[in-house]
Amino acid sequence: MPSATLLGQALISGVLAGGMYGLLALGLSLSWGLLRLVNLSHFALAFLAAYIVYDLGTNYHVAPWWSAMMVVPAMFLIGVAQHWLFDKFKVNELASLLITFSFAMIVEAGIQLHWTADYRRFETHYSTWSLRAGPFYIPVLELVLCIVAGILAWGTWLWLRKTYVGKALRASAEDADIAAAFGIDHKKLAYLLSGIGAAYAGVAGTFIALIATLAPAQIWAWLGVVFAVVIIGRLGNPLGALFAGMLIGASESLAMAVLSPAWAPVVSFSVLIVILLWDPDWL
Amino acid sequence: MTSANALPSALPRLAAVLGIAVFAILPTAGLPAFYDSFFYIVFFWISLSTSWALLSGFAGYFSLGHAAFFGVGMYTTATLTTQFQVPFLATVPAAAAVAALLGIGIGAVVFRLKRLRGELFALLTLAVTFVIATIILNTPIDGGAGVFMSAVPMPDIMPTQTGTIYVLGFVMCAATLAIAWKVAHSRLGMGLFAIHDDEDVAEAKGVPTFRYKMAAFALSAGIAGAVGGIHAMYVGFLTVGGTFELTVPLYVVLMSVLGGSRHWFGPTVGAAVITTLLYAFISGGEAMIGRAIVGLILIVAILWLPDGVVPAVQKWFRKRKASETEPAASIVPVVTAPARPVGERTILEVRGVTKRFGGLQALDGVDLDVREGEILGLVGPNGSGKTTLINVISGFYPLSSGTIAVDGAQIGHLPAHEVAGRGVARTYQIPRPFVNMTVLDNVALAATFGGPVRPAAEVRDEAVHWIAFTGLAGKEQALPAELNLHERKFLELARALAARPKLLLLDEVLSGLNPAEVDNAIRLVRAIRAQGATIVFVEHLMRAVVELSDRIAVLNEGKLFALGAPREVMRDPRVISIYLGKAYAA
Numbered sequence: 130m131p132s133a134t135l136l137g138q139a140l141i142s143g144v145l146a147g148g149m150y151g152l153l154a155l156g157l158s159l160s161w162g163l164l165r166l167v168n169l170s171h172f173a174l175a176f177l178a179a180y181i182v183y184d185l186g187t188n189y190h191v192a193p194w195w196s197a198m199m200v201v202p203a204m205f206l207i208g209v210a211q212h213w214l215f216d217k218f219k220v221n222e223l224a225s226l227l228i229t230f231s232f233a234m235i236v237e238a239g240i241q242l243h244w245t246a247d248y249r250r251f252e253t254h255y256s257t258w259s260l261r262a263g264p265f266y267i268p269v270l271e272l273v274l275c276i277v278a279g280i281l282a283w284g285t286w287l288w289l290r291k292t293y294v295g296k297a298l299r300a301s302a303e304d305a306d307i308a309a310a311f312g313i314d315h316k317k318l319a320y321l322l323s324g325i326g327a328a329y330a331g332v333a334g335t336f337i338a339l340i341a342t343l344a345p346a347q348i349w350a351w352l353g354v355v356f357a358v359v360i361i362g363r364l365g366n367p368l369g370a371l372f373a374g375m376l377i378g379a380s381e382s383l384a385m386a387v388l389s390p391a392w393a394p395v396v397s398f399s400v401l402i403v404i405l406l407w408d409p410d411w412l
Numbered sequence: 413m414t415s416a417n418a419l420p421s422a423l424p425r426l427a428a429v430l431g432i433a434v435f436a437i438l439p440t441a442g443l444p445a446f447y448d449s450f451f452y453i454v455f456f457w458i459s460l461s462t463s464w465a466l467l468s469g470f471a472g473y474f475s476l477g478h479a480a481f482f483g484v485g486m487y488t489t490a491t492l493t494t495q496f497q498v499p500f501l502a503t504v505p506a507a508a509a510v511a512a513l514l515g516i517g518i519g520a521v522v523f524r525l526k527r528l529r530g531e532l533f534a535l536l537t538l539a540v541t542f543v544i545a546t547i548i549l550n551t552p553i554d555g556g557a558g559v560f561m562s563a564v565p566m567p568d569i570m571p572t573q574t575g576t577i578y579v580l581g582f583v584m585c586a587a588t589l590a591i592a593w594k595v596a597h598s599r600l601g602m603g604l605f606a607i608h609d610d611e612d613v614a615e616a617k618g619v620p621t622f623r624y625k626m627a628a629f630a631l632s633a634g635i636a637g638a639v640g641g642i643h644a645m646y647v648g649f650l651t652v653g654g655t656f657e658l659t660v661p662l663y664v665v666l667m668s669v670l671g672g673s674r675h676w677f678g679p680t681v682g683a684a685v686i687t688t689l690l691y692a693f694i695s696g697g698e699a700m701i702g703r704a705i706v707g708l709i710l711i712v713a714i715l716w717l718p719d720g721v722v723p724a725v726q727k728w729f730r731k732r733k734a735s736e737t738e739p740a741a742s743i744v745p746v747v748t749a750p751a752r753p754v755g756e757r758t759i760l761e762v763r764g765v766t767k768r769f770g771g772l773q774a775l776d777g778v779d780l781d782v783r784e785g786e787i788l789g790l791v792g793p794n795g796s797g798k799t800t801l802i803n804v805i806s807g808f809y810p811l812s813s814g815t816i817a818v819d820g821a822q823i824g825h826l827p828a829h830e831v832a833g834r835g836v837a838r839t840y841q842i843p844r845p846f847v848n849m850t851v852l853d854n855v856a857l858a859a860t861f862g863g864p865v866r867p868a869a870e871v872r873d874e875a876v877h878w879i880a881f882t883g884l885a886g887k888e889q890a891l892p893a894e895l896n897l898h899e900r901k902f903l904e905l906a907r908a909l910a911a912r913p914k915l916l917l918l919d920e921v922l923s924g925l926n927p928a929e930v931d932n933a934i935r936l937v938r939a940i941r942a943q944g945a946t947i948v949f950v951e952h953l954m955r956a957v958v959e960l961s962d963r964i965a966v967l968n969e970g971k972l973f974a975l976g977a978p979r980e981v982m983r984d985p986r987v988i989s990i991y992l993g994k995a996y997a998a
Contacts, residue, residue, distance in 0.1 A: 224718055227710065228714055234703050241700045405535070
């Protein structure tokens, strides 16, 4: 059994790593829960954003926050364009999954063509900064990621709960026809939501560039875990997605510390299977 | 059947025989080894995507976990050949068996939960894949280093290794297609197609949905396991990462959907097209551009052909044929038959039936007897429990307490399909036809699963008879979406009648019809009774209730409130008061 310090450190790293799951799950959860569209290309967009941030930073010395200013709106536009296609062809859930998978394949090919299949790493002088709290180390970038993810999740949650636009979106997700009868223009809102979801992929991509090593095939690496997070956090619930991400991150990290790193995937998916079968009330 | 019709039906058979012959002798033609492995890969994807379609296309249980069964098959063969020195060919059935057992195990849990349909089923199967992959990775089955199969001797079926692989892949593919064809043209397939469209209705029409889903899952997983067993020999070196890759289930889905996953031949078309495209582009040097082009083609195909290539072609053929013949749609007038006297035998016996939903008491100790040939009108204010009673009798809801007997046999605790098998048929207030099946198939399904076991031709005649009986002649090949409400209500009736029920439960067949259609429907209900059926019908339209019923039962707040001859019951001040309030009762 590892020491208490090691377990504590594993817990902290896990929660922080889970912030990334939560951030990626956020956009996915919104489009799936509120638009009934499963967007597999979400991961591809995040990596596209990451590569652009990496490229601008490494070759032109643009700071990542300036890159983000450009990448995030660009992703918003891609999200809107995608939705135009879904809307025009009245795409259902299953077809959206297949189309976005194909789209992700195209993006992956594009990335590999331009940046090759080599591993890429965005080196910054702050990438190794960490804070010290007692015996524990807290990596700064991951902490910033979690704070940003928290602000976005909380903001989105408030937006959906408190504003007219957010309530209209939730009403449309429950019953589009009835909502339309009450004068809700579901179509316009869907474009907005689609754009926001993709913009979140841009935010996630910026952090992926800073934290992770980039390779085209990595697009698929987080897909399973993030889907588990989306379900556990309940579709369309931004705060749920973030908490579920941190829960899964923490449990994976603890499993790595107690068992071995290779056992980590069992944890997240076992949690998902148990929750799907059990369907507890508190979710 | 005339000789003019015999030719087109013989054509596919001829094509199949020719295809099998050509592909069987191909390895002897002395082509370069490249072709052997190219065709093997095509066979591999055809088998895999067809096996996926057996459950996910036919029954609509969309799985993203096909890699689990395929991978378990691969590792079964790898383990048995390398660690236990079992001859390779003997491990293939074992691989199929292990994968099928895994499918049955998952199904036994998952298929009991109604919640886990649709995308949640897809994700659950995906999650199972990751769990199995991790277990294999961390146990001696793989151990993280991968498994080399190079020392395993290849059977000498053909002079070359690639030739042998080709033959194995071909046999597997032919067998898979034969199974898929057989399933699609059997009772099982018919039931699966119905489950795809509306599982609850399928169950109510007598389809043993749980058993059928398990059978489809076992078949689907078993074939995938066998394919994996052979593929282990082809790849020669197994890694967990390569075996349980996410692209396997996604490619399988894409191929099936592109070709048409509800058709037994659809996945073959999709797999052949996509594999050839990928191969052409990848061997052309620019692998990545190839993948991008494949992605683009898929997007275009899915947007323009959402049902797949094969169904689209079929539709086009049907349209061309239809415009040649142009059947005259005719409404057959309903024959009015003389009423038969009500018999003495009790067909339906309801005793102390109670149904609770949480704290809500929907039915509270209802007793009711319905005699043979009787028409019982079931009335009561909204929320009084009429439809709940129908749902309980037909087995859709389990009883909280009490007993129900049909013709002397206890049915209170049977699943819905067995209740249907004992001669109980029902209609739905809002028609729930199987939307992807023609009118004829809709009715034939009810005749197949509701009535006695008969040859398919007889079932068809029976279905045609009831379609004509309900005035839908000429619409046999129409899809339910092409019918108006009136016709869809009558399709509900035709489906119920085709099961030759002893007891027919009608839930508001008249609601939403105009006066002329109501008259037509009333005559039809009389004609049904004249055939010997006993009818319980829920209705709000008092004119129809009084005209049709031998007796009326009034439900109020889940209790039997009044029972008797129509005119007496409807004049009863207590009955008037529950409908209109006390002021009108005087």
